Amino acid sequence: xxxxxxSVPSGSITSWPRTILTGAQMLFVAFGAxxxxxxLTGLDPSVALFTAGxxxxxxxxxxxxxxxVFLASSFAxxxxxxxxxxxxxxxxxxxxxxxxxLVYVIMSQVVRLKGxxxxxxxxxxxxxxxxxxxxxxxxxxxxxxxxTGETSENIGYGQAIVxxxxxxxxxxxxxxxxxxxxxxxPIMGGIVTGYLxxxxxxxxxxxxxxxxGWVELPNFVAPSFHWAAILFMIPVAIAPAVExxxxxxxxxxxxxxxxLQSPGLHRTLLGDGLATMVAALFGGPPNTxxxxxxxxxxxxxxxxxMIMVIAAIFAVVLAFVAKLGALLxxxxxxxxxxxxxxxxxSIAVVGMNTLVRAGHSLTAPRNLVVVSxxxxxxxxxxxxxxxxxVLQGVSLAALVGIALNWLLPPAKExx
Numbered sequence: 001x002x003x004x005x006x007s008v009p010s011g012s013i014t015s016w017p018r019t020i021l022t023g024a025q026m027l028f029v030a031f032g033a034x035x036x037x038x039x040l041t042g043l044d045p046s047v048a049l050f051t052a053g054x055x056x057x058x059x060x061x062x063x064x065x066x067x068x069v070f071l072a073s074s075f076a077x078x079x080x081x082x083x084x085x086x087x088x089x090x091x092x093x094x095x096x097x098x099x100x101x102l103v104y105v106i107m108s109q110v111v112r113l114k115g116x117x118x119x120x121x122x123x124x125x126x127x128x129x130x131x132x133x134x135x136x137x138x139x140x141x142x143x144x145x146x147x148t149g150e151t152s153e154n155i156g157y158g159q160a161i162v163x164x165x166x167x168x169x170x171x172x173x174x175x176x177x178x179x180x181x182x183x184x185x186p187i188m189g190g191i192v193t194g195y196l197x198x199x200x201x202x203x204x205x206x207x208x209x210x211x212x213g214w215v216e217l218p219n220f221v222a223p224s225f226h227w228a229a230i231l232f233m234i235p236v237a238i239a240p241a242v243e244x245x246x247x248x249x250x251x252x253x254x255x256x257x258x259x260l261q262s263p264g265l266h267r268t269l270l271g272d273g274l275a276t277m278v279a280a281l282f283g284g285p286p287n288t289x290x291x292x293x294x295x296x297x298x299x300x301x302x303x304x305x306m307i308m309v310i311a312a313i314f315a316v317v318l319a320f321v322a323k324l325g326a327l328l329x330x331x332x333x334x335x336x337x338x339x340x341x342x343x344x345x346s347i348a349v350v351g352m353n354t355l356v357r358a359g360h361s362l363t364a365p366r367n368l369v370v371v372s373x374x375x376x377x378x379x380x381x382x383x384x385x386x387x388x389x390v391l392q393g394v395s396l397a398a399l400v401g402i403a404l405n406w407l408l409p410p411a412k413e414x415x
Contacts (some may be wrong), residue, residue, distance in 0.1 A: 022302050023310025027318075028073050030290050030311070032188030033329050036343075037073030037285045039336055041081040042090065044283060046218040046325030048073050051284025053315030055275030056308060059287075062271035063263045065305040068297055069251055070312070071275050075290035075347060076132070076243070079139040079284065080236045080394050084229055090283075094223035096233030099279035103237040104244075104273025114264035119242070125358030127401040128242050132351030134378030134397045136344045143344050146337025155203050155334060163201075164338030165388045167194035171339055187339060194335030208326040218324035221283030231391060235398035240288050244272055246284070247289040254294065255303050366408050374401040 030052075038048040052072035059071050077097070084093040110118065145151055147168075149160025171190030174182055182189070198204050198219055248259045248268055259268060275287040297303065318324060360367050376382070378397030391399065 011260050014173040019304065019307055020310055023307045024314055026070055026293055026302075026307060026311040027314045028185075030293050031319050032185055032191060033036060033073040033075070033290065034315075036187055036191075036336070037075065037078055037081075039328060039331060040078050041285060042262040043081070043285055044219045044221075044325065045328040046319045046322065047283045048279075048285055049283050049315045049325075050218050050319035051279035052287060053319065055147075055279050055287035056282075056315070057311035058275045058278055058314075059112060059268075059271035060309055062274060063267050065309065066263045066270060067248070067251065067259050068212055068255065068305045068308055069247070069289045070293040070308045071272065071287040072290050072315075073285040074240055074276075075343065076135050076240045076288070077236060077286045079135055079142075079344070080233060082139055083144060083393055084232050088226060088232070090221055091224040092229040093233070094221060094280045094283060095225040096229035098223050098225075099230045099276050100233050100237035100286060101276030101280060102136040102271045104233055104241055104269055104276060107241055108266045108269035108273060111269060112264070116245070116260075116265060119245075122402065122405075123238060124405060125240055125258060125354050126360055126400070127374070127398075127405050128238070128369050129351045129353075129355035129358070130374040131235075131238060131378070131394065131398045131401055132354060133348045134351075134375065134394050136347030136351065137379050140341075140344050143337055143340035146333045147341055148337070149334050151337075152333040154205070155332060159201055159203060160334035160337075163194050163197055163203075163332060163334040164341075166338070167191065168336045168338035168342055170194075171342060178222055183362070187343075190339050191331060191335060194338065195331055198332045198335060203332055204330050205351055206330060206400055208329050209323055212322040212326035214323055215320055218319050218325070223280055223283075226279070229389050231396050232393070235395040238398050239267065240286070241272075244269060244289065247294070251289070251294050251297065254297055366410075369408065370404045371400055373404065374398075 035045040035048060037043070038045045052070075056069075056071045059069070060067075064351055077100075081093055081097075084096055088096070107119070141351040145162065147164035149155045149157050150159060155163070171186045172194040174186035174189045176187060176190075195204070245260070245265065248265065252259045259265075272288065279285060279287050293308070353364065355371070362368060362371055374397045377400050378394055380393070382396060383392035384396060
């Protein structure tokens, strides 16, 4: 069965209404996860909408509209952004995120010249797996404190637990038992449920909505560059860059095309890196290819990349509707906290699955050392250095893992 939107020439008048409608649907599928990242990290949701759209357009310009993907807020950066904002502020964090995007760009050029073999040697599963686990678990206490109402002044513990657990329950039910479109929007389902409950409890503050106009310029923030924030953020780019390869393989298996060859991994990595740099330039979170949208492409068989361009244009336009951004900011903290408990845990499970699929024995001395030190250094609060040159959290864990993998003798056969 083929998709008519892919087979009808792009200039066909009859194909455009369907293309536009499908593009709007793709944005709806991505919307819940897209705005979740800025809501959790303190960035502006309207800016995130704008930078997701702009980043997607940049990606499609680099890849010549050949891959049906939509780029938006990366979950892998949630915990690092929260930690960086707390330590260095928003502007310096954005500078660090621009540097992380530059890592993608550099990787793309090395891939163009050398292929992908070096990437697999530098970042094997025994390094990437535990680093992803650290990304998910490092700030798990933040999710719990939000879910229990510790971060909300006007919501008590009892109300917070009801809100957070209800949001969590609906999210996991939709994720596990949902069918069709419902399975693609579990996060949005959880947020809507929690918000409706919060309305019934009378704990939603509508002040931001009444104060916002209908059309306003998003609250763009310019980056500033500080070594500490840059060193903190650069290693975080490792896991999403590796994940990017998996995303390209996944969407290729759906469309039955090899995107690692055409347009080429170097082009898709470059597009992703430039999209992340553009996002940080305006004050938005890093961009990555969205698996939710890949799922929607699988369901709808909408293989035409122009659909994603339309979704990106919709995102840019909606970014200037100020009341929409204000509405998102009224979502109570416990609602987001309940979803974060699942989200952070699921990121850790992705890392665990990376280790399991590699098939290495984790009790083998070499693997045990690498994985153990990555986890303890990343989650336990270890830091090295001081002043502007502090390494801690995910950045320290990633560098320790890479160094140990480089220095320790190779594992014996079967380990």
